[in-house]
Amino acid sequence: MLKKLHDMGLTSDHCYMAGVVSIGISxxxxxxxxxxxxxxxxRADRWGIFVGEWAPTLFALGNGLRTYEK
Incomplete structure (x- = not known):
């Protein structure tokens, strides 16, 4: 999966930036x-937590994609 994302042009920087943005959106x-x-x-707490859960996933994808960039 990570190789396919890398081949599509997604970089670790994209994922890291998306993780930071998701924290702000949260x-x-x-x-x-x-x-x-x-x-x-x-209800406000549930929305904040729901969006906030995206950040660790995006950071993990960034770390995985970084291995293909070396």
């Missing part, structure tokens, strides 16, 4: 959801 989705739900903390 915070943003938490803040927006909390504001629009009149302070309903549980």
């Amino acid at each position: 915070f943003l989705s938490w803040a927006v959801c909390r504001q629009h739900q009149n302070g309903e903390v549980e």
Whole structure:
């Protein structure tokens, strides 16, 4: 799978950047959801956690793709 992603042009830098962006989107989705739900903390927390779980996966893909870049 990683070789196919590498052959398609995806680099580790793309994955690392996507991981950092997902952390920012996680915070943003938490803040927006909390504001629009009149302070309903549980739903806002679920949205933030859902998006925040993408970051470790993207960082792991970046590490795997780095082996093909050497």
